[in-house]
Amino acid sequence: xxxxxxxxxxxxxxxxxxxxxIEALGATGVAVKWPRDLSEVAGLIIPGGESTTIxxxxxxxxxxxxxxxxxAAGKPIYGTCAGMILLAKKITEGNQPLLxxxxxxxxxxxxxxxxxxxxxxxxxxxxxxFKAIFIRAPWIETVGESVExxxxxxxxxxxxxxGSLLASAFHPELTGDLRxxxxxxxxxxxx
Amino acid sequence: xxxxxxxRVKTGLAEMLKGGVIMDVTDAEQAKxxxxxxxxxxxALERVPADIRAAGGVARMADPTKIEEIINAVTIPxxxxxxxxxxVEAQILEALGVDYIDESEVLTPADEEHHINKWDFKVPFVxxxxxxxxxxxxxxxxxxxxxxKGEPGTGNIVEAVRHMRSVNGGIAWLKGLRxxxxxxxxxxxxxxxxxxxxxxDNGRLPVVNxxxxxxxxPADAALMxxxxxxxVFVGSGIFKSxxxxxAKRAKAIVQATTHYGDPELLARVSKDLGEPMxxxxxxxxxxxxxxxxxxx
Numbered sequence: 315x316x317x318x319x320x321x322x323x324x325x326x327x328x329x330x331x332x333x334x335x336i337e338a339l340g341a342t343g344v345a346v347k348w349p350r351d352l353s354e355v356a357g358l359i360i361p362g363g364e365s366t367t368i369x370x371x372x373x374x375x376x377x378x379x380x381x382x383x384x385x386a387a388g389k390p391i392y393g394t395c396a397g398m399i400l401l402a403k404k405i406t407e408g409n410q411p412l413l414x415x416x417x418x419x420x421x422x423x424x425x426x427x428x429x430x431x432x433x434x435x436x437x438x439x440x441x442x443x444f445k446a447i448f449i450r451a452p453w454i455e456t457v458g459e460s461v462e463x464x465x466x467x468x469x470x471x472x473x474x475x476x477g478s479l480l481a482s483a484f485h486p487e488l489t490g491d492l493r494x495x496x497x498x499x500x501x502x503x504x505x
Numbered sequence: 506x507x508x509x510x511x512x513r514v515k516t517g518l519a520e521m522l523k524g525g526v527i528m529d530v531t532d533a534e535q536a537k538x539x540x541x542x543x544x545x546x547x548x549a550l551e552r553v554p555a556d557i558r559a560a561g562g563v564a565r566m567a568d569p570t571k572i573e574e575i576i577n578a579v580t581i582p583x584x585x586x587x588x589x590x591x592x593v594e595a596q597i598l599e600a601l602g603v604d605y606i607d608e609s610e611v612l613t614p615a616d617e618e619h620h621i622n623k624w625d626f627k628v629p630f631v632x633x634x635x636x637x638x639x640x641x642x643x644x645x646x647x648x649x650x651x652x653x654k655g656e657p658g659t660g661n662i663v664e665a666v667r668h669m670r671s672v673n674g675g676i677a678w679l680k681g682l683r684x685x686x687x688x689x690x691x692x693x694x695x696x697x698x699x700x701x702x703x704x705x706d707n708g709r710l711p712v713v714n715x716x717x718x719x720x721x722x723p724a725d726a727a728l729m730x731x732x733x734x735x736x737v738f739v740g741s742g743i744f745k746s747x748x749x750x751x752a753k754r755a756k757a758i759v760q761a762t763t764h765y766g767d768p769e770l771l772a773r774v775s776k777d778l779g780e781p782m783x784x785x786x787x788x789x790x791x792x793x794x795x796x797x798x799x800x801x
Contacts, residue, residue: 325763326524327524329523363525429604432511
Protein backbone atom coordinates (compact mmCIF):
# COMPACT_ATOMS: atom_id res chain seq x y z
CA UNK A 315 0.00 0.00 0.00
CA UNK A 316 3.03 2.25 0.18
CA UNK A 317 3.27 3.33 -3.39
CA UNK A 318 -0.24 4.46 -4.22
CA UNK A 319 -0.49 6.30 -7.52
CA UNK A 320 -2.96 9.15 -7.72
CA UNK A 321 -3.72 10.79 -11.04
CA UNK A 322 -4.27 14.51 -11.57
CA UNK A 323 -6.24 15.32 -14.72
CA UNK A 324 -3.61 17.38 -16.55
CA UNK A 325 -5.58 19.25 -19.20
CA UNK A 326 -5.47 22.71 -17.61
CA UNK A 327 -5.40 24.32 -14.16
CA UNK A 328 -3.76 23.80 -10.75
CA UNK A 329 -2.07 20.51 -11.56
CA UNK A 330 1.28 21.23 -9.86
CA UNK A 331 -0.27 22.10 -6.47
CA UNK A 332 -2.33 18.89 -6.25
CA UNK A 333 0.67 16.82 -7.30
CA UNK A 334 2.80 18.43 -4.56
CA UNK A 335 0.15 17.61 -1.94
CA ILE A 336 -0.05 14.00 -3.14
CA GLU A 337 3.72 13.62 -2.99
CA ALA A 338 3.89 15.29 0.45
CA LEU A 339 1.64 12.46 1.69
CA GLY A 340 4.10 9.86 0.39
CA ALA A 341 1.99 8.79 -2.59
CA THR A 342 2.97 9.22 -6.24
CA GLY A 343 1.32 11.88 -8.39
CA VAL A 344 0.72 11.05 -12.04
CA ALA A 345 -0.20 13.64 -14.68
CA VAL A 346 -3.16 12.18 -16.59
CA LYS A 347 -2.93 13.65 -20.09
CA TRP A 348 -4.70 10.88 -22.02
CA PRO A 349 -7.46 8.39 -21.07
CA ARG A 350 -4.94 5.52 -21.24
CA ASP A 351 -3.06 7.08 -18.28
CA LEU A 352 -6.05 6.26 -16.04
CA SER A 353 -5.16 2.57 -16.08
CA GLU A 354 -2.14 3.12 -13.83
CA VAL A 355 -3.78 5.18 -11.06
CA ALA A 356 -5.90 4.18 -8.06
CA GLY A 357 -7.68 7.54 -7.72
CA LEU A 358 -8.13 10.73 -9.71
CA ILE A 359 -8.16 14.42 -8.83
CA ILE A 360 -9.89 16.83 -11.21
CA PRO A 361 -8.23 20.15 -10.38
CA GLY A 362 -9.47 23.70 -10.37
CA GLY A 363 -9.11 25.63 -13.59
CA GLU A 364 -11.65 26.85 -16.14
CA SER A 365 -14.46 24.28 -16.18
CA THR A 366 -15.49 25.22 -19.74
CA THR A 367 -11.92 24.70 -21.00
CA ILE A 368 -11.36 21.43 -19.12
CA UNK A 369 -14.81 20.19 -20.16
CA UNK A 370 -14.19 20.84 -23.86
CA UNK A 371 -10.76 19.18 -23.77
CA UNK A 372 -12.24 16.23 -21.87
CA UNK A 373 -14.72 15.63 -24.68
CA UNK A 374 -12.07 16.22 -27.37
CA UNK A 375 -9.79 13.50 -25.97
CA UNK A 376 -12.44 10.92 -25.00
CA UNK A 377 -12.13 11.44 -21.23
CA UNK A 378 -15.85 11.58 -20.51
CA UNK A 379 -16.50 7.85 -20.98
CA UNK A 380 -13.07 6.87 -19.62
CA UNK A 381 -13.65 8.72 -16.33
CA UNK A 382 -17.19 7.31 -16.03
CA UNK A 383 -15.71 3.81 -16.44
CA UNK A 384 -13.04 4.67 -13.86
CA UNK A 385 -15.82 5.64 -11.45
CA ALA A 386 -17.90 2.55 -12.29
CA ALA A 387 -14.87 0.45 -11.33
CA GLY A 388 -15.17 1.94 -7.83
CA LYS A 389 -12.06 4.11 -8.02
CA PRO A 390 -12.32 7.37 -6.06
CA ILE A 391 -12.45 10.79 -7.73
CA TYR A 392 -12.00 14.18 -6.04
CA GLY A 393 -13.00 17.39 -7.84
CA THR A 394 -12.01 20.87 -6.63
CA CYS A 395 -13.83 23.98 -7.89
CA ALA A 396 -13.96 23.41 -11.68
CA GLY A 397 -13.54 19.71 -10.86
CA MET A 398 -16.63 19.84 -8.67
CA ILE A 399 -18.64 21.42 -11.51
CA LEU A 400 -17.51 18.69 -13.90
CA LEU A 401 -18.52 15.95 -11.42
CA ALA A 402 -22.00 17.41 -10.91
CA LYS A 403 -25.09 15.78 -12.39
CA LYS A 404 -26.17 19.20 -13.61
CA ILE A 405 -25.49 22.92 -13.36
CA THR A 406 -28.01 25.68 -12.73
CA GLU A 407 -27.22 27.69 -15.86
CA GLY A 408 -25.49 27.26 -19.17
CA ASN A 409 -24.63 24.35 -21.32
CA GLN A 410 -21.21 22.77 -21.03
CA PRO A 411 -19.80 19.23 -21.04
CA LEU A 412 -20.12 17.49 -17.65
CA LEU A 413 -19.25 14.05 -16.30
CA UNK A 414 -22.65 14.02 -14.51
CA UNK A 415 -21.46 11.48 -11.93
CA UNK A 416 -22.39 13.06 -8.63
CA UNK A 417 -25.90 13.63 -7.43
CA UNK A 418 -25.49 17.38 -6.91
CA UNK A 419 -26.47 20.51 -8.78
CA UNK A 420 -23.70 23.11 -8.96
CA UNK A 421 -23.93 26.86 -9.56
CA UNK A 422 -20.91 28.29 -11.39
CA UNK A 423 -19.28 31.55 -10.21
CA UNK A 424 -21.90 31.48 -7.48
CA UNK A 425 -20.08 33.83 -5.10
CA UNK A 426 -19.40 36.43 -7.82
CA UNK A 427 -16.38 37.69 -9.73
CA UNK A 428 -12.72 37.76 -8.67
CA UNK A 429 -13.15 40.79 -6.38
CA UNK A 430 -15.59 38.64 -4.35
CA UNK A 431 -13.10 35.74 -4.07
CA UNK A 432 -12.25 35.08 -0.41
CA UNK A 433 -10.68 33.04 2.35
CA UNK A 434 -12.75 31.76 5.28
CA UNK A 435 -12.61 29.18 8.07
CA UNK A 436 -14.80 26.13 7.51
CA UNK A 437 -15.69 23.28 9.80
CA UNK A 438 -15.36 20.14 7.68
CA UNK A 439 -16.95 16.90 8.83
CA UNK A 440 -14.31 14.32 9.91
CA UNK A 441 -11.55 16.87 9.23
CA UNK A 442 -12.22 19.88 11.44
CA UNK A 443 -11.47 23.59 11.07
CA PHE A 444 -9.94 24.39 7.72
CA LYS A 445 -8.79 27.61 6.01
CA ALA A 446 -10.69 27.47 2.72
CA ILE A 447 -9.78 29.53 -0.36
CA PHE A 448 -12.66 30.29 -2.72
CA ILE A 449 -11.75 31.67 -6.17
CA ARG A 450 -14.64 32.62 -8.46
CA ALA A 451 -16.03 29.57 -6.77
CA PRO A 452 -19.15 27.52 -7.45
CA TRP A 453 -21.43 26.25 -4.71
CA ILE A 454 -23.67 23.23 -4.36
CA GLU A 455 -27.21 24.40 -5.00
CA THR A 456 -28.90 21.10 -4.13
CA VAL A 457 -27.77 17.67 -3.02
CA GLY A 458 -29.62 14.55 -4.09
CA GLU A 459 -29.95 11.08 -2.73
CA SER A 460 -26.98 9.40 -0.98
CA VAL A 461 -24.93 12.62 -0.98
CA GLU A 462 -23.49 13.69 2.35
CA UNK A 463 -22.77 17.39 2.88
CA UNK A 464 -19.33 17.72 4.48
CA UNK A 465 -18.99 21.49 4.87
CA UNK A 466 -21.15 24.57 4.74
CA UNK A 467 -20.28 28.25 4.53
CA UNK A 468 -23.15 29.90 6.40
CA UNK A 469 -25.92 27.72 5.04
CA UNK A 470 -24.35 27.25 1.62
CA UNK A 471 -23.09 23.75 0.83
CA UNK A 472 -19.46 23.82 -0.33
CA UNK A 473 -18.18 20.27 0.14
CA UNK A 474 -19.85 16.90 -0.30
CA UNK A 475 -19.22 13.19 -0.63
CA UNK A 476 -21.15 10.47 -2.39
CA GLY A 477 -19.49 7.08 -1.91
CA SER A 478 -16.23 7.20 -3.84
CA LEU A 479 -16.83 10.75 -5.09
CA LEU A 480 -15.59 13.82 -3.22
CA ALA A 481 -16.13 17.45 -4.24
CA SER A 482 -15.16 20.83 -2.80
CA ALA A 483 -15.90 24.32 -4.06
CA PHE A 484 -12.66 25.56 -2.46
CA HIS A 485 -8.95 24.89 -3.00
CA PRO A 486 -7.10 22.92 -0.28
CA GLU A 487 -4.20 22.56 -2.74
CA LEU A 488 -3.48 26.30 -2.40
CA THR A 489 -2.83 25.97 1.34
CA GLY A 490 -0.08 24.05 3.13
CA ASP A 491 -2.76 21.95 4.84
CA LEU A 492 -2.74 18.32 3.68
CA ARG A 493 -5.77 17.04 5.60
CA UNK A 494 -8.32 17.05 2.76
CA UNK A 495 -5.86 15.23 0.50
CA UNK A 496 -5.14 12.81 3.36
CA UNK A 497 -8.89 12.19 3.62
CA UNK A 498 -9.01 11.44 -0.13
CA UNK A 499 -5.97 9.15 0.16
CA UNK A 500 -7.81 7.22 2.89
CA UNK A 501 -10.83 6.90 0.55
CA UNK A 502 -8.50 5.32 -2.01
CA UNK A 503 -7.03 2.95 0.57
CA UNK A 504 -10.53 1.87 1.60
CA UNK A 505 -11.76 1.43 -1.97
CA UNK B 506 -13.93 35.72 9.26
CA UNK B 507 -14.04 36.42 5.55
CA UNK B 508 -11.08 38.04 3.82
CA UNK B 509 -11.17 39.21 0.20
CA UNK B 510 -8.29 40.42 -1.97
CA UNK B 511 -5.64 38.39 -0.13
CA UNK B 512 -2.41 37.49 -1.88
CA ARG B 513 -3.44 33.81 -1.97
CA VAL B 514 -6.76 34.69 -3.58
CA LYS B 515 -4.97 36.91 -6.13
CA THR B 516 -2.18 34.50 -7.08
CA GLY B 517 -4.67 31.62 -6.80
CA LEU B 518 -6.71 32.77 -9.80
CA ALA B 519 -3.53 32.85 -11.90
CA GLU B 520 -2.72 29.32 -10.72
CA MET B 521 -6.14 28.25 -12.04
CA LEU B 522 -5.34 29.73 -15.47
CA LYS B 523 -2.17 27.63 -15.87
CA GLY B 524 -1.85 25.52 -18.99
CA GLY B 525 -4.41 27.75 -20.65
CA VAL B 526 -4.70 30.40 -23.36
CA ILE B 527 -5.84 33.97 -22.69
CA MET B 528 -7.15 35.65 -25.84
CA ASP B 529 -7.43 39.33 -26.79
CA VAL B 530 -10.97 40.23 -27.85
CA THR B 531 -12.56 43.50 -28.91
CA ASP B 532 -16.28 42.72 -28.70
CA ALA B 533 -18.87 40.25 -27.37
CA GLU B 534 -18.85 38.18 -30.55
CA GLN B 535 -15.09 37.62 -30.40
CA ALA B 536 -15.34 36.87 -26.69
CA LYS B 537 -17.86 34.10 -27.42
CA UNK B 538 -15.59 32.66 -30.12
CA UNK B 539 -12.69 32.64 -27.64
CA UNK B 540 -14.78 30.99 -24.92
CA UNK B 541 -16.11 28.36 -27.33
CA UNK B 542 -12.56 27.62 -28.47
CA UNK B 543 -11.58 26.86 -24.86
CA UNK B 544 -9.84 30.07 -23.75
CA UNK B 545 -9.34 30.22 -19.95
CA UNK B 546 -9.89 33.99 -19.95
CA UNK B 547 -10.27 36.90 -22.36
CA UNK B 548 -8.51 40.26 -22.44
CA ALA B 549 -11.03 43.00 -23.24
CA LEU B 550 -9.55 45.62 -25.56
CA GLU B 551 -10.69 48.36 -27.90
CA ARG B 552 -8.08 47.37 -30.47
CA VAL B 553 -5.67 44.43 -30.64
CA PRO B 554 -1.96 45.38 -30.43
CA ALA B 555 -1.40 45.09 -34.20
CA ASP B 556 -4.09 47.72 -34.76
CA ILE B 557 -2.79 49.90 -31.91
CA ARG B 558 0.63 49.77 -33.58
CA ALA B 559 -0.90 50.70 -36.95
CA ALA B 560 -3.09 53.49 -35.56
CA GLY B 561 -0.36 55.27 -33.55
CA GLY B 562 -1.32 58.07 -31.14
CA VAL B 563 -2.05 57.54 -27.45
CA ALA B 564 -3.52 54.15 -26.54
CA ARG B 565 -5.67 54.17 -23.38
CA MET B 566 -7.87 51.89 -21.27
CA ALA B 567 -10.84 50.55 -23.26
CA ASP B 568 -14.27 52.18 -23.08
CA PRO B 569 -16.14 50.78 -20.02
CA THR B 570 -19.17 50.10 -22.24
CA LYS B 571 -17.03 47.77 -24.30
CA ILE B 572 -15.65 46.04 -21.21
CA GLU B 573 -19.12 45.53 -19.72
CA GLU B 574 -20.37 44.14 -23.03
CA ILE B 575 -17.60 41.54 -22.92
CA ILE B 576 -18.12 40.77 -19.20
CA ASN B 577 -21.80 40.09 -19.93
CA ALA B 578 -21.04 37.88 -22.92
CA VAL B 579 -18.91 35.18 -21.25
CA THR B 580 -18.66 33.18 -18.01
CA ILE B 581 -14.84 32.88 -18.05
CA PRO B 582 -12.65 35.53 -16.34
CA UNK B 583 -12.30 38.89 -18.09
CA UNK B 584 -9.06 40.87 -17.96
CA UNK B 585 -8.50 44.43 -19.14
CA UNK B 586 -5.50 46.70 -19.64
CA UNK B 587 -4.57 49.88 -17.78
CA UNK B 588 -1.71 52.16 -18.79
CA UNK B 589 1.55 51.75 -16.86
CA UNK B 590 1.28 53.95 -13.76
CA UNK B 591 -2.34 54.97 -14.44
CA UNK B 592 -3.84 53.94 -11.12
CA VAL B 593 -7.15 55.68 -11.82
CA GLU B 594 -7.74 53.57 -14.94
CA ALA B 595 -7.05 50.61 -12.63
CA GLN B 596 -9.57 51.90 -10.06
CA ILE B 597 -12.18 52.14 -12.83
CA LEU B 598 -11.45 48.63 -14.07
CA GLU B 599 -11.77 47.31 -10.51
CA ALA B 600 -15.11 49.09 -10.14
CA LEU B 601 -16.32 47.48 -13.39
CA GLY B 602 -15.70 44.03 -11.89
CA VAL B 603 -12.80 43.07 -14.17
CA ASP B 604 -11.17 39.86 -12.84
CA TYR B 605 -7.53 40.75 -13.60
CA ILE B 606 -5.86 44.02 -14.61
CA ASP B 607 -2.95 43.99 -17.05
CA GLU B 608 -0.70 46.99 -16.38
CA SER B 609 0.44 46.92 -19.95
CA GLU B 610 3.15 48.29 -22.18
CA VAL B 611 0.77 47.83 -25.12
CA LEU B 612 -0.89 51.06 -23.99
CA THR B 613 0.92 54.39 -23.84
CA PRO B 614 2.52 54.75 -20.37
CA ALA B 615 0.99 57.35 -18.03
CA ASP B 616 4.04 57.46 -15.75
CA GLU B 617 7.64 56.98 -16.84
CA GLU B 618 8.99 56.43 -13.31
CA HIS B 619 6.38 54.67 -11.22
CA HIS B 620 4.27 51.64 -11.85
CA ILE B 621 0.92 51.26 -10.07
CA ASN B 622 1.09 50.33 -6.37
CA LYS B 623 -0.83 47.12 -6.89
CA TRP B 624 -1.06 46.35 -3.15
CA ASP B 625 -3.73 49.09 -2.98
CA PHE B 626 -6.19 46.93 -4.94
CA LYS B 627 -8.39 43.91 -4.24
CA VAL B 628 -8.33 42.95 -7.91
CA PRO B 629 -5.13 41.14 -8.95
CA PHE B 630 -2.64 42.47 -11.53
CA VAL B 631 -0.54 40.89 -14.24
CA UNK B 632 2.54 42.78 -15.49
CA UNK B 633 5.05 42.32 -18.30
CA UNK B 634 8.79 41.71 -17.93
CA UNK B 635 11.86 41.07 -20.05
CA UNK B 636 14.13 39.61 -17.40
CA UNK B 637 14.23 38.34 -13.82
CA UNK B 638 14.91 41.74 -12.24
CA UNK B 639 11.92 43.32 -13.98
CA UNK B 640 9.70 40.39 -12.93
CA UNK B 641 10.74 40.75 -9.28
CA UNK B 642 10.26 44.53 -9.31
CA UNK B 643 6.69 44.06 -10.52
CA UNK B 644 6.03 41.35 -7.91
CA UNK B 645 7.37 43.64 -5.19
CA UNK B 646 4.80 46.24 -6.32
CA UNK B 647 2.07 43.63 -5.86
CA UNK B 648 1.74 41.88 -9.23
CA UNK B 649 0.11 38.47 -8.65
CA UNK B 650 0.98 37.16 -12.11
CA UNK B 651 3.78 37.86 -14.56
CA UNK B 652 4.00 37.57 -18.32
CA UNK B 653 7.04 37.99 -20.47
CA LYS B 654 6.57 40.96 -22.80
CA GLY B 655 7.69 39.78 -26.21
CA GLU B 656 6.94 42.41 -28.84
CA PRO B 657 3.14 42.80 -29.04
CA GLY B 658 1.27 43.01 -32.33
CA THR B 659 4.11 41.65 -34.46
CA GLY B 660 3.19 37.99 -34.91
CA ASN B 661 6.94 37.45 -34.44
CA ILE B 662 7.88 35.08 -31.62
CA VAL B 663 11.55 36.07 -31.38
CA GLU B 664 11.21 38.60 -28.55
CA ALA B 665 8.90 36.31 -26.54
CA VAL B 666 11.56 33.61 -26.77
CA ARG B 667 14.31 36.04 -25.76
CA HIS B 668 12.40 37.18 -22.68
CA MET B 669 11.34 33.72 -21.53
CA ARG B 670 14.90 32.44 -21.87
CA SER B 671 16.15 35.50 -20.03
CA VAL B 672 13.78 35.04 -17.05
CA ASN B 673 14.28 31.29 -16.76
CA GLY B 674 18.02 31.57 -17.37
CA GLY B 675 18.12 34.17 -14.61
CA ILE B 676 16.32 31.84 -12.23
CA ALA B 677 18.68 28.94 -13.01
CA TRP B 678 21.69 31.21 -12.44
CA LEU B 679 20.28 32.59 -9.18
CA LYS B 680 19.56 29.09 -7.89
CA GLY B 681 23.22 28.15 -8.23
CA LEU B 682 24.58 31.07 -6.22
CA ARG B 683 25.85 30.98 -2.64
CA UNK B 684 23.66 32.55 0.05
CA UNK B 685 26.23 35.27 0.74
CA UNK B 686 26.13 36.40 -2.88
CA UNK B 687 22.42 37.21 -2.85
CA UNK B 688 22.79 40.63 -1.21
CA UNK B 689 24.86 42.05 -4.05
CA UNK B 690 22.63 40.30 -6.60
CA UNK B 691 19.54 41.98 -5.14
CA UNK B 692 21.23 45.31 -5.74
CA UNK B 693 22.18 44.34 -9.27
CA UNK B 694 18.64 43.12 -10.08
CA UNK B 695 17.15 46.22 -8.38
CA UNK B 696 14.78 43.87 -6.57
CA UNK B 697 14.07 43.25 -2.86
CA UNK B 698 16.44 40.81 -1.14
CA UNK B 699 13.53 38.72 0.24
CA UNK B 700 12.20 37.99 -3.26
CA UNK B 701 15.69 37.23 -4.57
CA UNK B 702 16.19 34.80 -1.68
CA UNK B 703 12.80 33.16 -2.31
CA UNK B 704 13.61 32.53 -5.98
CA UNK B 705 17.08 31.23 -5.03
CA ASP B 706 15.56 28.79 -2.51
CA ASN B 707 12.59 27.65 -4.62
CA GLY B 708 14.00 27.74 -8.14
CA ARG B 709 10.98 29.50 -9.61
CA LEU B 710 9.06 32.78 -9.45
CA PRO B 711 6.59 33.07 -6.54
CA VAL B 712 3.81 33.73 -9.08
CA VAL B 713 2.72 32.24 -12.39
CA ASN B 714 4.60 33.37 -15.53
CA UNK B 715 2.79 33.34 -18.89
CA UNK B 716 4.22 34.15 -22.31
CA UNK B 717 2.95 37.08 -24.38
CA UNK B 718 3.79 39.19 -27.40
CA UNK B 719 4.16 37.37 -30.71
CA UNK B 720 2.28 34.06 -30.59
CA UNK B 721 0.58 33.48 -33.98
CA UNK B 722 0.50 29.70 -34.46
CA PRO B 723 -0.05 26.50 -32.41
CA ALA B 724 3.68 25.82 -32.83
CA ASP B 725 4.50 29.23 -31.30
CA ALA B 726 2.32 28.44 -28.28
CA ALA B 727 3.91 25.01 -27.80
CA LEU B 728 7.39 26.53 -28.18
CA MET B 729 6.72 28.93 -25.32
CA UNK B 730 5.31 26.14 -23.16
CA UNK B 731 8.36 23.95 -23.84
CA UNK B 732 10.55 26.91 -22.85
CA UNK B 733 8.80 26.93 -19.47
CA UNK B 734 5.80 29.26 -19.78
CA UNK B 735 2.88 28.45 -17.46
CA UNK B 736 0.41 29.47 -20.16
CA VAL B 737 0.03 31.76 -23.16
CA PHE B 738 -1.48 35.13 -24.02
CA VAL B 739 -2.47 35.47 -27.66
CA GLY B 740 -3.13 39.02 -28.75
CA SER B 741 -3.40 39.81 -32.43
CA GLY B 742 -2.49 36.25 -33.45
CA ILE B 743 -6.05 34.96 -33.53
CA PHE B 744 -8.33 37.71 -34.77
CA LYS B 745 -5.80 39.15 -37.25
CA SER B 746 -5.42 35.77 -39.00
CA UNK B 747 -7.53 34.61 -41.97
CA UNK B 748 -11.11 35.22 -40.90
CA UNK B 749 -12.70 32.01 -42.08
CA UNK B 750 -10.35 29.97 -39.87
CA UNK B 751 -10.29 32.12 -36.73
CA ALA B 752 -12.27 29.71 -34.52
CA LYS B 753 -10.29 26.74 -35.76
CA ARG B 754 -6.96 28.48 -35.14
CA ALA B 755 -8.07 29.52 -31.64
CA LYS B 756 -9.02 25.95 -30.80
CA ALA B 757 -5.77 24.63 -32.27
CA ILE B 758 -3.73 27.01 -30.10
CA VAL B 759 -5.65 25.81 -27.00
CA GLN B 760 -4.88 22.18 -27.84
CA ALA B 761 -1.23 22.95 -28.60
CA THR B 762 -0.90 24.63 -25.19
CA THR B 763 -2.33 21.56 -23.39
CA HIS B 764 -0.30 18.98 -25.32
CA TYR B 765 2.77 21.11 -26.02
CA GLY B 766 5.13 18.16 -25.74
CA ASP B 767 3.35 15.95 -28.27
CA PRO B 768 4.64 16.63 -31.84
CA GLU B 769 2.10 14.28 -33.45
CA LEU B 770 -0.80 16.17 -31.94
CA LEU B 771 0.87 19.48 -32.84
CA ALA B 772 1.19 18.33 -36.45
CA ARG B 773 -2.47 17.35 -36.54
CA VAL B 774 -3.86 20.59 -35.06
CA SER B 775 -1.55 22.78 -37.19
CA LYS B 776 -3.17 21.60 -40.45
CA ASP B 777 -5.53 23.73 -42.55
CA LEU B 778 -5.61 26.87 -40.43
CA GLY B 779 -5.52 29.36 -43.30
CA GLU B 780 -3.10 32.28 -43.33
CA PRO B 781 -1.62 33.38 -39.97
CA MET B 782 -1.41 37.11 -39.24
CA UNK B 783 1.21 38.95 -41.28
CA UNK B 784 4.34 39.21 -39.17
CA UNK B 785 6.71 42.13 -38.66
CA UNK B 786 10.49 41.79 -38.66
CA UNK B 787 11.67 43.32 -35.37
CA UNK B 788 14.56 45.25 -36.97
CA UNK B 789 12.00 47.09 -39.13
CA UNK B 790 10.36 48.64 -36.05
CA UNK B 791 11.73 52.09 -35.12
CA UNK B 792 13.22 52.08 -31.61
CA UNK B 793 10.62 54.58 -30.36
CA UNK B 794 7.82 52.20 -31.35
CA UNK B 795 9.16 49.18 -29.45
CA UNK B 796 6.45 48.46 -26.86
CA UNK B 797 8.72 46.26 -24.74
CA UNK B 798 10.90 49.27 -23.86
CA UNK B 799 8.02 50.78 -21.88
CA UNK B 800 8.29 50.26 -18.11
CA UNK B 801 11.55 49.47 -16.34
